[in-house]
Amino acid sequence: MILGDFGTSYCKFLDLANPEAEPTIIATNELPRETRVDLATGHNGKRFATRYVNELIALAKGGETMIEKKDYVLLDCGSRDIKFIKYQNGKLADMGWNAECGASMGFTIELLKRYYELDYTGLQVPGQTFYVTCGVLGMSDIFDAVISGVPVTEAVARFVKGIAINAYRFAGSPARLYLSGGLCDNPLFVGSFPCQVTPLGRFVLLRGLEAEARQTRPQAVC
Amino acid sequence: MAFEPAPLAATLNRCQKIGIIGIPPLAVIRTANEHSLVIHDLDEPLVHEDLETASPFLPRVYCAILRTAVVNALHLELDAIYVDTGPGKCDCALHTATILAEALPIPVICAKNMDASAYGNPLCQAKLSLLTRMIAITAGVKSAALYHDQPPPSAPTAGFWGVPPRDFSILELFPETTHIYGWARCMENKTPADHELEAQFNPEVPTVFFAQSFCAKTALARYLARKHPHALYLDVDVHTTNSARAKVQAFLELSGVKP
Ligand code: SF4
Numbered sequence: 001m002i003l004g005d006f007g008t009s010y011c012k013f014l015d016l017a018n019p020e021a022e023p024t025i026i027a028t029n030e031l032p033r034e035t036r037v038d039l040a041t042g043h044n045g046k047r048f049a050t051r052y053v054n055e056l057i058a059l060a061k062g063g064e065t066m067i068e069k070k071d072y073v074l075l076d077c078g079s080r081d082i083k084f085i086k087y088q089n090g091k092l093a094d095m096g097w098n099a100e101c102g103a104s105m106g107f108t109i110e111l112l113k114r115y116y117e118l119d120y121t122g123l124q125v126p127g128q129t130f131y132v133t134c135g136v137l138g139m140s141d142i143f144d145a146v147i148s149g150v151p152v153t154e155a156v157a158r159f160v161k162g163i164a165i166n167a168y169r170f171a172g173s174p175a176r177l178y179l180s181g182g183l184c185d186n187p188l189f190v191g192s193f194p195c196q197v198t199p200l201g202r203f204v205l206l207r208g209l210e211a212e213a214r215q216t217r218p219q220a221v222c
Numbered sequence: 223m224a225f226e227p228a229p230l231a232a233t234l235n236r237c238q239k240i241g242i243i244g245i246p247p248l249a250v251i252r253t254a255n256e257h258s259l260v261i262h263d264l265d266e267p268l269v270h271e272d273l274e275t276a277s278p279f280l281p282r283v284y285c286a287i288l289r290t291a292v293v294n295a296l297h298l299e300l301d302a303i304y305v306d307t308g309p310g311k312c313d314c315a316l317h318t319a320t321i322l323a324e325a326l327p328i329p330v331i332c333a334k335n336m337d338a339s340a341y342g343n344p345l346c347q348a349k350l351s352l353l354t355r356m357i358a359i360t361a362g363v364k365s366a367a368l369y370h371d372q373p374p375p376s377a378p379t380a381g382f383w384g385v386p387p388r389d390f391s392i393l394e395l396f397p398e399t400t401h402i403y404g405w406a407r408c409m410e411n412k413t414p415a416d417h418e419l420e421a422q423f424n425p426e427v428p429t430v431f432f433a434q435s436f437c438a439k440t441a442l443a444r445y446l447a448r449k450h451p452h453a454l455y456l457d458v459d460v461h462t463t464n465s466a467r468a469k470v471q472a473f474l475e476l477s478g479v480k481p
Contacts, residue, residue, distance in 0.1 A: 043464070054467075054468040054471050054472055055468060056468050056469060056471075056472035057468075057471070057472045057475055057476065060472065060476050081465070083465075092473070092476040092477055095454065095469060095472060095473065095476075096469075097465040097468060097469050098465070
């Protein structure tokens with residue numbers, strides 16, 4: 001059984017028939033049109049699968065399998081949206097999905113990296129931050145700062161920190177949060193949260209799909 | 223304060239088709255029923271016209287139900303419009319009435335609905351598709367008749383609190399055993415200004431607290447959602463977005479509510 005998480009920028013796959021196999025990843029713009037999977041999530045997923053699980057459910061189930069706590073907040077920062085799940089006493093207590101305003105933040109971080117040819121691993125978490133609620137609107141803060149003499153690296157770092165703080169507030173300002181998504185690999189972003197962060201990587205939704213597949217798979221009759 | 227019946231009969235005598243915004247007093251509906259008038263509930267999408275045609279009259283960032291009402295009022299040939307501008311509706315409707323009164327060549331009559339005799343909530347508690355029940359509840363505003371066929375109440379497994387949404391498609395996500403609370407319950411009860419009834423909820427069942435974006439009821443919905451032990455607060459504007467739909471689906475599924 002092939003599982004697929006079809007994101008805006010990247011698609012992730014896992015083949016359950018091969019227990020040794022690691023998840024694979026491919027840029028969405030390089031995805032063959034004829035791709036088919038058995039179970040999908042992600043905003044592009046419905047086009048490629050017979051069965052679809054919505055992203056919040058995949059995130060929650062991924063969290064249930066990867067986090068061994070009863071109380072936690074799991075935040076997923078994608079290219080075009082942010083979403084979170086909060087569990088208390090092992091039960092769903094709150095959730096949110098911001099795809100309208102607050103959108104395109106992850107996408108903008110990637111865009112800026114390419115445009116300014118930046119390496120985020122070399123950037124320090126800045127003292128100052130921009131107040132960012134949307135990736136697109138936040139970019140004008142960067143341009144204004146650069147025009148006023150702030151170095152590009154500092155301006156972009158303030159923007160990234162602003163995004164992290166906005167996402168943190170969106171998730172209810174927890175003392176600790178678990179982070180999901182490609183931005184887990186961005187040390188500037190992870191370090192910009194004003195709380196303790198445990199990065200879980202970019203395959204949390206895929207793990208959620210795996211849990212869903214195992215839960216609903218027909219039992220073998222002996 | 224009772225609605226003045228004498229000018230009401232005189233006005234409605236000259237009408238064949240009237241529009242209503244909110245729930246005008248029962249006296250209006252009863253008289254309109256007696257005169258066999260066609261009543262259009264302008265809060266619902268009735269004409270295939272772009273919501274943008276309301277923009278010369280109302281800001282784009284405004285309650286989608288009232289923007290819809292303006293589009294309907296502009297495109298339906300009506301003889302009069304009755305608007306509830308009492309505590310059962312909102313200031314947004316009052317201002318909309320003022321604007322329509324100037325824009326249209328027909329009487330736009332503000333009528334404060336203070337009706338307090340309860341008709342009951344058979345549909346809010348029945349076991350039937352939530353969409354079907356909400357359609358019946360909203361259609362009910364056009365009739366002053368008592369509810370005779372009362373379906374048996376069901377044991378609730380989920381709750382929907384709020385106004386009938388601009389886009390009913392979100393209601394398809396709920397199970398048949400969803401009980402209805404909030405202003406939609408006041409609507410069925412024909413007591414739209416009963417704020418006590420509006421604030422009721424069932425803490426035993428997972429409940430979605432819904433409000434239209436840009437409506438003052440967003441504050442009440444969020445406030446009550448925080449008091450409820452297992453709630454999702456949701457506001458939606460013109461159409462149910464994919465993320466709103468996914469939130470409801472995930473909330474119900476992860477709360478163990480069976481479809
Ligand atoms: S949804 Fe709110 S703002 Fe809109 S008409 Fe109803 S009460 Fe007024």
